[in-house]
Amino acid sequence: MSTTGARVPGEEAEPGQARAWSGLWWWTRRRSVVLDVSLAAASALESAFEGAEFTAKVGIPTGLGALVGLLVGATLVLRRRWPIAVVLVAIAVTPAQTGLILSLVGFYTLAASEVPRRLTALLAGMCGLGTMLVAFVSIESSVRHSSSRLGLPLVLAISILVAAGLIAPPVLFGLYVRARRRLVESLRDRADGLERELELLAEKAAERAERARAAERARIAREMHDVVAHRVSLMVVHATAWKSVALKDGRKASESAELVGEMGRQALTELRQMLGVLRSEPGPSAAPPAAPPVAGAVAGAMAGVDGGADHEADTGPSLAELAQLVQESRAAGMGVELAVEGEQRPCGRRIEATVYRVVQEALTNVRKHAAGATAQVRLAYREAEVAVLIVNGPAEQAAAAIPGGGHGLTGMRERVTAHGGGFAAGPTPDGGFRVSAMVPTAG
Incomplete structure (x- = not known):
């Protein structure tokens, strides 16, 4: 006999109860055992x-009939495990007008289980036909013995x-419970799916926040590198020249000292600007509403990137400089020629700052690695677009001992x-070096 679809409402075990009681046969809860045994x-x-x-009506010993009825009624305890078998037993004893509780509970369990609806309808039709025939015979017999005048159509309708x-x-109540249970399960599955999606979104948000923080760290590192490398390299060059001319030309030594001081002040000014951005906090009016931790992390990281970009756009160098x-x-002794082609126009402070930094880093590299080159x-x-090309010849003398981190070209790119x-x-073929960059200005 088929055992599929035996699950009925109330059968699922709750977590606390499952830990307290391991179950018995096909029951997972104590109250299910008590209910089925009672029924x-x-x-x-x-x-x-x-x-x-x-059996008393047909001349069979009543004890035998009572024993058979006892066994038939007890099969209801199997309703969760074999609902089809219970219903078949109820159909079999229908002619004996036995097993009312067995029939009612068995058909409810069958309809509420996962048994196909066609099979449920077939068994319900078989039992209904048997019950109708038994009722028809019983009513017709009662009418005949009581000399009542009920017609055959009326007896059939009754x-x-x-x-x-x-x-x-x-059957209808069982189908309703089955549909309700399926709805609850679908809602639970949907809730689980949404929870998994939220977890994935949280993971992606955390990844985006980490990428945003990494991008911000890289941007700050580029700014620090450009400021420190350029200004300090100029200071080293001037300090070297200062040492060589200090005893020969006091006026030139004084000029070199003044240039070193000016370069130092400019470097400090730019460093203070960047540190001010890092230390600044948004005002109360600009504070965003409360957000979940992950969303807040992403918003904070992206705000940091945008804030740094805005700072660069507002205070960064321009091509006019x-x-x-x-x-x-x-002034540091390098031979540099500047040529401008095309009609000069504003290109946006971010773009101009980018081109300026490329030229600045390229000239810094010339001082580091190609001393004396033009x-x-x-x-x-x-x-x-706006394009820039920086070309230098081969070094003509030993370069000053200016350390480098090897990140200049990477930062420019x-x-x-x-x-x-x-x-x-x-x-370049002649032993020099070439740096070119093209930055679009549209959009």
Whole structure:
């Protein structure tokens, strides 16, 4: 006999109860055992009484009928494990007018379980037909012996109503409970799915926050590198020149000392600007509403990146300052030529700051690695982009001992590609070095 679809409402074990009681056979909770045993006991007593009464009518010993009825009614204890078997037993004893409780509870359990609805309808139809025939015979016999004048159609209608009244309610109630349970399970599954999606979103948000923090750290590192490397390299060059001319030309030594002081003040000013951005906090009016921890982390990280970008856009260098940058390098003894092509126009402070930093780092690298070499800086304003080319010749003397971290070219490339531009750097055939960058200005 099929055992599929035996699960009925109330069968699922709760976590606390599952830990307290390991279960018995197909029952997972104590109250399920108590309920089924109680129903089976009531069904057994009812079937035993009805079985004895039926056997007395047909001339069979009542004890045998009571024993059979007792066994038939007790099969209700199997309703959760084998609901189809219980219903078949109820259909089998229908002609003996036995097992009312067995039939009602069995059909409810069958309809509420996962048994296909077609099979439930077939068994309900079989039991209903048997019940109708038994009711028809019983009513017709009573009418005949009581000399009542009920017509055959009326007796048939009453028989149909009796059969429907006994079979339809438990089946319909069972189907309702089954549908309700499926709805609850689908809602639970949907809630679990949403919880898993929220966990994935939280993980992705944490990853985005970490990437945002990494991007902000890289941006700060680039700014610090550009400021420190350029200014300090100029200070080293001037200090070296100062040492060589201190005893020969006091006026020139004084000028070198003044330039070193000016470079130091400029470096300190730019460092204070960046540290001020790092230490600044948003005002009360700009404070965002409370957010979950992960969302707050992402918002904070992205706010840091945006804040740094805004700072660079507001206070970063512009292309108009390139002439001063070239003049500083000339003052340090480097031969630098600046050529500007195209009509000069504002390109946006972020873009101008990017191009300025590329030129600044390129000239710093010339001072570090190609002492005495001349450099040419070409700035070109084009229709939808601004391009810059820095080319230097081979070194003509030993470079000053200026340490480097090896991140200059990487920082320049990151700056340019962040705006969707192109960057290239490499040695020239004559032993020099070439740096070129193109940054789009549209969009």
